[in-house]
Amino acid sequence: MKNDIQLQNLVVALDAMGGDFGPVVTVPASLQALSLYPKLRLLLVGNPDAIVPILEASKSIGLDRLTVIPSKSVIRGDVRPAQAIRVSKDTSMRVALELIKSGHAQACVSAGNTGALMGLSKLVLKSVHGIERPALTTLLPHQKQGKTVILDLGANISCDGSMLVQFAIMGAVLSEQILGVSNPRVALLNIGSEETKGLDNIRHASKVLHTISSIHYVGYIEANDLLMGKTDVLVCDGFIGNITLKTMEGVIRVILSTLQSSGKKNKLNWYMKIINFWIKKYLFNQFSQFNPDCYNGAHLVGLRNTVIKSHGAANQRAFIAAIAQAMHSVEREVPEKISHQLSVVLSKNNH
């Protein structure tokens, strides 16, 4: 991944206090990211008392490219977003976002409260014209060597039909701009392929999408086709998206852990040990792309700047992946391209 990042002086603001583990994960991950990416500069926002001791114990290179920005408090994971936003002044998440607004950083990464990050990002950075609410999205590898853009993953737990339509437009832009898919197929996640199936908001979105000529809408897709490569963009509300992605992750993790424990339980003879080793090696290669640690980092799309939401339970490796994703987004000017494409799609659709 190191060679992919070519920008000069790319500045990312990190919410060092967010997530289940806070500085214990974010600080070592920051140091490792700095040693991996020589052009990266990090603004580490949080409680200096929690951050500095970990930094001082380290002999990492790149410390000169790291600045600790003090903040007074943290938005807890279990607080309601609306309440969290009201008292967000001087929290690590808000300070990190303000650093973008003031021009000190180009992107922000946080593993904190998803709803609060969404609300604060919209409040501080504003959303792109034409977008009601930003969405969380990730690129899901599929069986046909490509990737499916899936959104929303939890930023908006309930969505009306018009929000789903906006997600579809953003997803199509992402697929085209980031993955280079021309005329990407767009589908709605549903519990059946017939038009009469599903919830009201989904059926409404389907009707509207049929009328947008610049969107290559292919209809409903069921969850068992998620990894089959039948669509380039998959749209759902944030509750469903979160459940879907976590189900997938859970199944993959169970498979990997079943394999890891399989050799320990049984006394294997030598050739079974060899076979066991190969099985594990083979599977890790086959399915590493589905390992949540590797694709951690969900884009909050529809904003004027890059904001990446890391898993709350992200480990060090996963948090580095989220930092790298922020760098890629800035490098590829994702927010600007979304804004441009949206204005084109929306203006076409209004005529």
Next chain:
Amino acid sequence: MKNDIQLQNLVVALDAMGGDFGPVVTVPASLQALSLYPKLRLLLVGNPDAIVPILEASKSIGLDRLTVIPSKSVIRGDVRPAQAIRVSKDTSMRVALELIKSGHAQACVSAGNTGALMGLSKLVLKSVHGIERPALTTLLPHQKQGKTVILDLGANISCDGSMLVQFAIMGAVLSEQILGVSNPRVALLNIGSEETKGLDNIRHASKVLHTISSIHYVGYIEANDLLMGKTDVLVCDGFIGNITLKTMEGVIRVILSTLQSSGKKNKLNWYMKIINFWIKKYLFNQFSQFNPDCYNGAHLVGLRNTVIKSHGAANQRAFIAAIAQAMHSVEREVPEKISHQLSVVLSKNNH
């Protein structure tokens, strides 16, 4: 599985026309089920013109235990349930359900329209006292050698809090009566573990479940913990349940098919071929329990009789599994036990 079924003269009514493939799958599956289970009698409901030629071409044993019951029409998969029910007279699904009501059959199996099956079952067979709407449920194998009862899987695509509470009670009864789990843990599927997370209906159900002393309620569980064995009963609305189960199935199928195709693409040398063979053998053994074909057949619980919904796309093997599940349910008197336990739980809770 053959030896598990010990009942004398167990009569199952089959909707032979339902599902994506109709008689092409249901008739051969019926014949195979008859040869597997000597005590089974089948009432095959459908269009004789479609069924009889397949029967006549067969030389199966057990044909004397099969009766074709003519029906005039079929409920299509893409029809709205309410509309389907209005014009359901003489459809294969309705005739099959009426055979239970008239005492000619003890259970019904259909791969047809889920919503219509739910509505018609409730209309024809009635639900157990205290249950607003029946739910679809299945037993999901988990990592700790046990099984989790998951419901609803699609009978009710939107549910209020009190319906989720009823599902929780039914799930606990199933876990206790069918799986022998004493004081089963009950959880709600949600997008976070904190009480403030999720949709209104889930939060409402959580509050109520905390007050029911006879239910061992353990709170919210996230989808990535689905197979971890952290709960014996997992409750969600039918839309979420359908998406969750199908996501899981899709991932498992992709893994199995990736494995099956892996040896074909590459020219492998002899030892890699052996390793490849072992990998497949190992994995099929490890994950066969998660293969949807093996656990096909979702119980429609909360009714006074046994109704099993087979996957619409079920193949022959899967349809046989659904027939076997119907036999087990009758043998173990599942509907009667649910009814009894519910009355106990509800009466306790009212005092």
